[in-house]
Every structure is written in structure tokens, then in C-alpha cells.
Amino acid sequence: MIPSTQFPMIAAFVSLLSLQIGAAFAKTIFPLVGTDGVAALRIGISALLLAIVFRPWTAKFQATYWPSIFIYGAMIGLMNLLIYRAFLHIPVGIAISIEVLGPLGISLLSTKRRTDIIWVLCALIGVLLLPFNQADTALSLTGVIYAVLAAICWGLYIKTASTVSQLGSKGVATGMFIAALFMVPIGTVQAGASLFTPHILMLGLIIALLSSAVPFLLDMYALKRLPRSIFGILMSASPAVSAIAGAIILDEQLSTLQWFGIAAISLACIGASFTKKA
Numbered sequence: 001m002i003p004s005t006q007f008p009m010i011a012a013f014v015s016l017l018s019l020q021i022g023a024a025f026a027k028t029i030f031p032l033v034g035t036d037g038v039a040a041l042r043i044g045i046s047a048l049l050l051a052i053v054f055r056p057w058t059a060k061f062q063a064t065y066w067p068s069i070f071i072y073g074a075m076i077g078l079m080n081l082l083i084y085r086a087f088l089h090i091p092v093g094i095a096i097s098i099e100v101l102g103p104l105g106i107s108l109l110s111t112k113r114r115t116d117i118i119w120v121l122c123a124l125i126g127v128l129l130l131p132f133n134q135a136d137t138a139l140s141l142t143g144v145i146y147a148v149l150a151a152i153c154w155g156l157y158i159k160t161a162s163t164v165s166q167l168g169s170k171g172v173a174t175g176m177f178i179a180a181l182f183m184v185p186i187g188t189v190q191a192g193a194s195l196f197t198p199h200i201l202m203l204g205l206i207i208a209l210l211s212s213a214v215p216f217l218l219d220m221y222a223l224k225r226l227p228r229s230i231f232g233i234l235m236s237a238s239p240a241v242s243a244i245a246g247a248i249i250l251d252e253q254l255s256t257l258q259w260f261g262i263a264a265i266s267l268a269c270i271g272a273s274f275t276k277k278a
Helices: 004-028 030-054 063-089 092-099 101-109 114-129 141-167 169-196 198-223 228-235 238-250 256-277
Strands: none
Touching: 004 030, 004 063, 004 092, 004 198, 004 228, 004 238, 030 063, 030 169, 030 198, 063 092, 063 141, 063 169, 092 101, 092 141, 092 238, 092 256, 101 114, 101 141, 101 256, 114 256, 141 169, 169 198, 228 256, 238 256
């Protein structure tokens, strides 16, 4: 029997698995509705689910919070749009490894401890190893650029999330709705009416549940019961888990050096988690 004290850690780990499996699964339907269509499905259906559960229209936010809510929503939409476009050109594990550099950078920039140069070097080494794939072909520059832009958006998301989190679940649901307002039209332009067929909507529901709804609820449970440093260490496995999901679901094979690069970036994220604690 599992001790109840382990439930928060299990919840955080299941959230991580769900998120990265959802990312890999999303790539499998790119041929059906395109990257923008998949992003629209994930954001649109997630916004609908959160609205049903948390009823954000009942909230009365102070005017000073609205700029942060709008930026928060915009970054949610752009993050998804850009990272899915990156998936189209480079392996999922590589794209996620680059994307996590956004929040990692925010964390390291917020500290002035000299010892944190170690984590900066780990991240730098990891990035330098990522291009060394098994084949002679170079890593797609287009994919890398999209992943870097997604990392910047994730960093901006982190900056505004601390403000929006003060508004609770209704604030998060409102931000997701704002993201859907511009993401659904963009996805519809690319995918057309096929985006709203029952089969595609069912696939979109699966992606929304795996990539947004389930991780969101599990993270809410875990963050209330785990120190943020421990939660951060668990989330540091994101690059590795995404690479494993990509290998199993998408047959994306990485070289030994790329795996070392992913490990170095994960180690930097672990170090940054302790930095936050300090």
C-alpha cells in the first residue's frame, strides 16, 4: 500500500508523464490539421474544460490584474503554437530541452550567487551537445528558432504566472480563454472546417486532457503539498521524459551525445530548483 505522504510526488510525476505523452501524441495528428490546428484544439478545448469547472465569468478581478492576465494568456497561446511548429522540424526531446531554457534562465537571472555559474555552464554544455545527431544531417535551424522563441514565451509566462496565480483557478481559466480567442482562429485558417469534425475533436480532447487539463489539476494538488524545490526537481526530468516519449511514440532516435546534452540541461534545471529554494 502506498503511503499517503507519497501521493503528491506521484501526482507530480504523473503530471509530467501526461504532459510529455500528450506532446508526442499531438505530433501524430499534424498531418491531419497542421501544427496550428493542433495548438488550436489543445488551447480551445482546454479553455472550454476549465471554464466549465471553474466558471471564470463569476470572478471580479481588479483592473490592475488585467494586463498580466492578457500577457499570461498570450504567452500560453504562443508557447503552444511555437513549440508545435518546432516539433515539425526537430525531435520532441530536443525541442523541449531548448524550451525549458526559458524558465531556467528566469530562475538563474533572479539569483546573484556565484555558485550558480555551474548551472549556467551545465545548460550551455547541454545546448552545445544537442546538434550532434546520429546522421550527418544538421539539426533544422527553423525548428531550433521556433523552440528558442517558445523558450522566451515560457520565460515571460513564468514572470506573469506569479501574478495570475494570486487570482486562483479563475485567473488561470481566464488566461486560457484569452489564449483560445486568438489561437482558435489561427488554427481554423490552417485546418479549415476539418478542425471541427467529430473525429478530430475527439483527438483534440485527448490532447487537451493529456497536455493541459490533467497536468493542471495534478500540479495544483502537488504544489499545495510539496516544497517548490522538490516539485522543480521532478519537473527537471521533462527533457528526458519527452525524449523517451518521442522515441516510443514517434520513433525519434537520438544520439548518445544528444542524450548527454538533455541530461546536462536537466541537471541545470535541478540546480536552479535549489536556487529558488535559497
